[in-house]
Amino acid sequence: MIRTGTAGDYLSHFGAAPEVTAHAPGRVNLIGEHTDYNDGFVLPSAIPQQAVIGLSRLEGDGVEVYASDLNEARAYRLGEETQTHSWIDYVQGVTQELVRDGHKLTGFRAHIRSDVPFGSGLSSSAALLVCLLRGLRELFGLPLDDVQVAQLARRAENGLVGANVGIMDQMACSLAQVGEALFLDCRDLTFERLKLPEDMDLVVLHSGVEHNHAAGDYNTRRAECERACELLGVASLRELGVEDLERVNALPEPLNRRARHVITENARVLETVAALRAGELGRVGELFTASHASMRDDYQVSVREVDLIVTLAEAEADVYGARLTGGGFGGSVVMIARHGTGRRAGERVAAEYARQTGRTPRLLMPAH
Structure with a gap:
């Protein structure tokens, strides 16, 4: 290194x-x-x-x-x-x-x-x-x-x-x-600390689209969450669960979608931890897919290039699931794949993404 x-x-x-x-x-x-x-x-x-x-x-x-x-x-x-x-x-x-x-x-x-x-x-x-x-x-x-x-x-x-x-x-x-x-x-x-299952590969592909968290969009999302908390009368969205979604959905746009993402994402983290402990990689993949859809539609932090990588990854037979990782507005996609297949799947996705967009992606994991 x-x-x-x-x-x-x-x-x-x-x-x-x-x-x-x-x-x-x-x-x-x-x-x-x-x-x-x-x-x-x-x-x-x-x-x-x-x-x-x-x-x-x-x-x-x-x-x-x-x-x-x-x-x-x-x-x-x-x-x-x-x-x-x-x-x-x-x-x-x-x-x-x-x-x-x-x-x-x-x-x-x-x-x-x-x-x-x-x-x-x-x-x-x-x-x-x-x-x-x-x-x-x-x-x-x-x-x-x-x-x-x-x-x-x-x-x-x-x-x-x-x-x-x-x-x-x-x-x-x-x-x-x-x-x-x-x-x-x-x-x-x-x-x-949770040891990752040995029968999976973790794949990380950088889209080549850079973001900047000091810029306005990221801070705007945080302010929207704070405003949602004020309207819901809670100190943080952590205080709410999926049983509170009816109240959340009644918030004005886009605060309802921002809060809905956070609440359902917390639930997905807990489900992912349980699925990893049980070695249920197919379920982890389903949760990755749901998480990306929530970030794309409710939180609106994905971009076209990242969505394309996720679509290409999910078409790979050996990939269980894929999602935008990080704050969004560009950045990388994380995938989980069957053990021993991640690098080849990542390289195929990267090649097709480059062909369709003209961008130069970077496969960061699995490392050489």
Whole structure:
């Protein structure tokens, strides 16, 4: 993986070896979309692609950061973090939150590299934030556990970055592992590690359509959920179940559909967990299909290209089900397939998708 080259990358750019290196994976969400900021349930897993960082301390309060994937260098001073609407805001957001919490930092140099595709729905931003916090934790001896790292990462993204995301991505990048699903209750942050069945392949295909959670659509969906809660007289949509759908359906458009997606998606997460434990992969596939339809029609976060990938995947005999993964407005599709067939099925879907759209998809799992 790219982690092995981190020290050499730092050395070639800064002329000295880093004091510490750290890494964090991207994540694929199996099911449970837009439920995290509604205090609901989610089921993500780590992917092999990851963000990596090399760090060294500097005297004074200057911060120097180089992003090798962008071939860009930025600098700022601790305590003078200012929103720029660019990638450095993720770094600035982290240091701003750490200082606000009373953690003692000096200046530092950082070399960042990542093979989690930007805008893919696979948490490239959370991987960067968690990776940076892990590195700073080691560099400065910060007393932070993995859950606190996730919470700080979320605050940085909600704050200086300006993306009103929930806690799932940061928790997944901080705690999830490849080959396992992290069954997470976003209300109290309790979690369980669920080993994925050995007789299935997890397939992830990036559509090539990038999204941006700091842009308006994602934040609009969250505001719509908050308005639905006000009209329903609840603190969060987590308080409602499928037995409350009659009340929900009576809400004005589009609030009724937004709330209906969240409520039924929570139920689908619980059903998926039960089906995975029982090894009922056909049922998991059915739940994937229902989840995508809900995201497309009720939550309206899918796009034509993603819908095409899902349609092509479901035509594959070895694929149990497929759905949009991540916040939407582009990004990736997750599929489950019979063991040993996932790569070939994913390659066929990618080839036909490229033929029909002219876009260049990227098969991220199964990894080579």
